[in-house]
Amino acid sequence: TQYKISVAAGTLDVFKQKDEKGLSAIDRTSELDPQLNIGPYEALIEISGKRQPALPVELVNLKTLKVKLWHLTLAEMALGVANDDTRFAAQLSRPADSDEDVALTYPRNQARVHGVELSKLFNGKPGGFALVALQSPELPRYGRANEMTTFRSLVQVTDLAVHIKVAPKKSLAWVTRLSTGEPVPGAAMTVFNQTGKQLWTGTTDAQGFADVPGTVDLKLKSAEESWEFPKVVVTAEKDGDQAVTVNTWSSGI
Numbered sequence: 001t002q003y004k005i006s007v008a009a010g011t012l013d014v015f016k017q018k019d020e021k022g023l024s025a026i027d028r029t030s031e032l033d034p035q036l037n038i039g040p041y042e043a044l045i046e047i048s049g050k051r052q053p054a055l056p057v058e059l060v061n062l063k064t065l066k067v068k069l070w071h072l073t074l075a076e077m078a079l080g081v082a083n084d085d086t087r088f089a090a091q092l093s094r095p096a097d098s099d100e101d102v103a104l105t106y107p108r109n110q111a112r113v114h115g116v117e118l119s120k121l122f123n124g125k126p127g128g129f130a131l132v133a134l135q136s137p138e139l140p141r142y143g144r145a146n147e148m149t150t151f152r153s154l155v156q157v158t159d160l161a162v163h164i165k166v167a168p169k170k171s172l173a174w175v176t177r178l179s180t181g182e183p184v185p186g187a188a189m190t191v192f193n194q195t196g197k198q199l200w201t202g203t204t205d206a207q208g209f210a211d212v213p214g215t216v217d218l219k220l221k222s223a224e225e226s227w228e229f230p231k232v233v234v235t236a237e238k239d240g241d242q243a244v245t246v247n248t249w250s251s252g253i
Contacts, residue, residue, distance in 0.1 A: 001109075002028045032109045034138040035060040036151060041085050043155045045118075046178045047127045047241070053157040054115030055132055062104050062136045065114070066148075068096035071121040072129035074242055077156065078233040079196040080131065081246045085152040092131065097121060118157060127157035127241055160184060160243035164212070164234045171212040175204050175236045175243070183208025187238040193220065194231045204236070 009022035037058040045053050059065070070092065072080065080088045098120060106112040122128040132155055135148040142149065164173045173191075175184040189210045191200040199218050204210045212234075220230040233246045 002026060032060050034062055034136065036062060036134065036136060036139060038134060038151045038153050041152065041154055042081060043153050045155060045157045047157060047159045052117060052119040053127065054117050055153055055155055056113050056115055057134065058111055058113055060111050061108060062138050064136055064138065065102045065104055066135040067100055067102055067116060068133040069098040069118065069121055070131040071097045072131055074235055074237070075196060077129040077244050078192045078235055080154045081244055082194045082231060082233050085154070089152065118155065125240065127159070129242070130155045156243060158241055158243040160236050160238065160241050162234055162236045162243045162245040164232065164245055164247050166230060166232060166247045167214050168216050169214040171214055173210045173212050173234050174208045176208060184238055187236045190235045191218065192233040
C-alpha cells in the first residue's frame with residue numbers, strides 16, 4: 001500500500017516546536033510473505049448435519065494449494081496418532097485417494113480461512129478419518145533438495161470423544177458424545193500399542209465406561225523417557241461412527 005505523508009510548514013508538535021519547512025513524502029508498505037497455518041498435527045472435527053466436513057486452514061498471499069487426501073481405516077488412524085507425521089506418511093506408503101491443485105482467489109495481504117473439503121473421502125458417510133497433506137509453490141523452500149514444504153494434518157470427523165486413563169494394574173476408558181456430552185453405551189473399544197498391534201477389545205457399559213487391563217497385563221514396554229506414559233491407542237466405534245485417542249503426556253486425559 002502506498003501512503004502520501006504531508007506536514008504543512010509552520011506546524012507545531014506537542015512540544016510547541018515549529019516545523020518551518022514542512023514535509024512531503026511517499027512511503028509504501030511491503031506485501032505480506034506467503035503463509036500457511038494448518039494448526040496442530042491432530043485435528044478433531046465434530047460431525048454437523050448442517051454443513052460438509054472441512055479442515056480450516058489460514059493462508060495469506062497463496063495462489064495455489066496442492067491438496068492430497070488419504071481416507072484412513074481405523075487401524076491406520078491408530079498408527080497415525082501413535083507416530084509423528086513424517087514417520088506415519090512413510091509407513092502409509094500408498095497413493096493419495098484424492099490429489100488436486102486448488103486455485104485460490106482471496107484478496108492480497110489479507111489472512112483468510114480456507115476450508116479443505118473432506119466429504120469426498122467418506123463415500124456419503126457423515127464422518128471418518130483422513131490424512132491431509134498441503135503444499136504451495138508460493139511458500140518458501142528449505143533444505144538442500146529445495147522441495148516444497150509439506151504440511152500434514154491427521155483428521156477425525158466424529159461425534160465420539162474417547163478418553164483413557166492408564167495405570168499399571170487396571171486402566172479405564174470412556175466414551176462421550178461431542179454434541180451433547182452424554183455417555184455412549186455399547187461402543188466397541190479396541191486398544192492398540194504404538195506399532196499398531198491389537199492388545200484388547202471390549203464394550204462400554206451403560207455409563208459409557210470400559211474397564212481396560214493395566215500396563216502389566218497388556219505387556220506394554222516402558223516409556224522411552226521418564227516423563228512419558230506407556231503409549232497405547234484406544235479406539236471406539238458405535239453405529240458406524242469411529243474415534244481415536246492416545247495416551248501421552250499431552251493427550252488422553
